[in-house]
Amino acid sequence: MSKKIKALALFSGGLDSLLAMKLIIEQSIEVIGLYFDTGFGGKSEEKKQEYLQRIADKIGAKLQIVNIKDQFVQEILFDPKYGYGKNFNPCIDCHANMIRIAKALLPRYGAHFIISGEVVGQRPMSQRFDALKKVETLSSADGLILRPLSAKLLPITIPEQKGWVDREKLLDISGRSREKQMELAKKWGIEDYESPAGGCLLTDEHFSLKLKDHIAHDSFDTEDIDVLKWGRHFRLPQGAKLVVSRNKEENEKLKALSLSKYIPFALPLPGPLSLIHKKATQADKELAARIALTYSKADPKERYQVKIGDELYEVSPFESKKEAQEYFVR
């Protein structure tokens, strides 16, 4: 009996990656969807993983989460060879990185080739024809990457040459229209899928601004990813970062983080949990206490004792949130 052909797929959770996987599964090939967890894939990792499992089950693929947070931050995020998209998204380098890792993982899973849901000319940066070529060169996976949605518009790949995949059953989709993808989704009953960027926070304008502000003031490591996801962010006059939660859910999220660079502090009355950078000066800490109080029910005419680490600050909230908002990261 001949050996079962297997493919590893770059699985973002977006519709294109799902359809690309399904097209290959339809050819009786086993598909393992690799979700590369950069830490920026969405606000809640648990919810994301539940979604990925559900949708992978739906199309009959296996799911494997690959944690690349440290490697992505150290090697890709701040020094992409091909620059950034509209926001802080280094898509060409990020794709090439995922393909490079997928290629290295082929032997571990006994897999033969790699699938990607990229579509020629669909998105401005990573999916133009020349960008696909750059991804291939950068990842050194020439010929092993099959893009089932646009395959008929692209040079023949090794899996097609070897007859593992029938090129005739692949597609020739190009451009930004999503019409053909929608038809296929309907045909296969794929309904609750994510947006094309798969919820990547690096494509979000506001998140990108917070990230830019962060690196202008501080070194960046993976602990900062979670801090950037939650709360209102302030940059105080002497350079410290302050985060003030917006609601009960964010209080819980911030409380659950394991932090080495920040001091969490609560208020002497019901209100938000806040984080201040450990290196903050006393002046910034005092201001942080005032700002945090401003987001509670504290009375501006009263003074309150706020404990930050071992230090006690006696302050009043601002009269209005507008004064606190002056320090917003924008």
Ligand code: SF4
């Ligand atoms: S959208 Fe995010 S995850 Fe997707 S390629 Fe771009 S940077 Fe990478």
